[in-house]
Amino acid sequence: MVVRTSAELAVELCGIPLRTPLIPASGTLAKEALGEARDVYGAMLPKTVTPRPRQGNPPPRVAETPAGMINSIGLQNPGIDRFLEDLDAYDLGVPLLVSVAGDTVAEFVALCGRLADDKRVSAIELNLSCPNVEHGGLTFCAGPASVAEVVAACRKTAPDKPLLAKLTNEGVLGNAVAAEEAGADGLTLINTVPALSVDPWARKALPGGLSGPAIKPVALRAVYEVSATVEIPVVGCGGVSTGTDVAEFMLAGATAVQVGTASFVREPAEILEEFAGYLEKAGSPARQLTGGLRGYQGS
Numbered sequence: 001m002v003v004r005t006s007a008e009l010a011v012e013l014c015g016i017p018l019r020t021p022l023i024p025a026s027g028t029l030a031k032e033a034l035g036e037a038r039d040v041y042g043a044m045l046p047k048t049v050t051p052r053p054r055q056g057n058p059p060p061r062v063a064e065t066p067a068g069m070i071n072s073i074g075l076q077n078p079g080i081d082r083f084l085e086d087l088d089a090y091d092l093g094v095p096l097l098v099s100v101a102g103d104t105v106a107e108f109v110a111l112c113g114r115l116a117d118d119k120r121v122s123a124i125e126l127n128l129s130c131p132n133v134e135h136g137g138l139t140f141c142a143g144p145a146s147v148a149e150v151v152a153a154c155r156k157t158a159p160d161k162p163l164l165a166k167l168t169n170e171g172v173l174g175n176a177v178a179a180e181e182a183g184a185d186g187l188t189l190i191n192t193v194p195a196l197s198v199d200p201w202a203r204k205a206l207p208g209g210l211s212g213p214a215i216k217p218v219a220l221r222a223v224y225e226v227s228a229t230v231e232i233p234v235v236g237c238g239g240v241s242t243g244t245d246v247a248e249f250m251l252a253g254a255t256a257v258q259v260g261t262a263s264f265v266r267e268p269a270e271i272l273e274e275f276a277g278y279l280e281k282a283g284s285p286a287r288q289l290t291g292g293l294r295g296y297q298g299s
Contacts, residue, residue: 008285013256014162014185016095018042025260026099040268044090048099048127051107053079063197068212070197095122101130108150109157116158123162129191141168144178155183176226188235189222212261213239220252227253243274250289
């Protein structure tokens with residue numbers, strides 16, 4: 001199924017024109033599926049890359065839940081050198097965003113330094129949900145100070161490249177403000193939610209990150225509250241599986257929306273087609289949806 005894009009679907013993110021507001025969530029779009037995504041996504045976003053290759057966690061690494069999935073992949077990736085060698089495979093004629101993660105501030109800085117002058121890269125997404133080994137293994141999202149530290153350092157290293165900070169739901173409002181003040185150009189909300197799956201027969205547990213429809217209300221709240229507080233654009237992420245989900249995130253304040261877990265069970269083109277149908281019925285272009293719920297002041 002192919003959706004013809006139009007001006008009605010176009011949005012702008014951090015000064016970057018996107019022909020649709022859909023972006024694949026990092027780690028959910030395989031190279032083998034790139035051809036099918038050509039007319040769907042407004043930007044490409046490959047799997048998060050780290051300074052050195054990572055094998056990831058041993059299996060089992062994924063568990064299905066009643067309304068989503070838990071994953072504990074462990075950021076498996078080939079490392080920045082191999083990543084850059086293969087980067088042209090993601091050139092589909094749309095902006096390319098690159099997600100990076102490090103164990104220390106210096107590693108984030110080094111990654112941004114590699115990407116700062118690469119003209120193929122339109123923006124960098126800082127995955128701040130990884131452990132900060134300099135602070136006892138807490139994530140960089142553990143508090144505003146650590147968020148600000150890595151964003152400010154990356155801002156200095158890549159002064160001309162748009163930076164988006166991808167945050168967890170925990171402490172999201174304070175961390176979002178800290179990221180903005182430190183120089184982030186945009187925010188991605190939210191990353192997976194810490195969760196646990198238990199196999200009662202094998203008596204084994206799989207801790208990991210919960211994604212899928214189960215976290216959509218949590219992500220919507222984060223997008224709504226943060227977008228009403230900061231001045232920089234927000235990319236919604238978490239539980240998007242239909243075209244109306246896309247509309248809900250944009251009405252809550254998102255400028256663009258990432259599709260992740262749903263792409264494993266649905267064709268993203270179907271989601272875009274449903275969203276286009278919503279726009280037609282609503283009589284509004286996508287760019288006018290953002291923040292459409294601002295009149296509501298519920299608790």
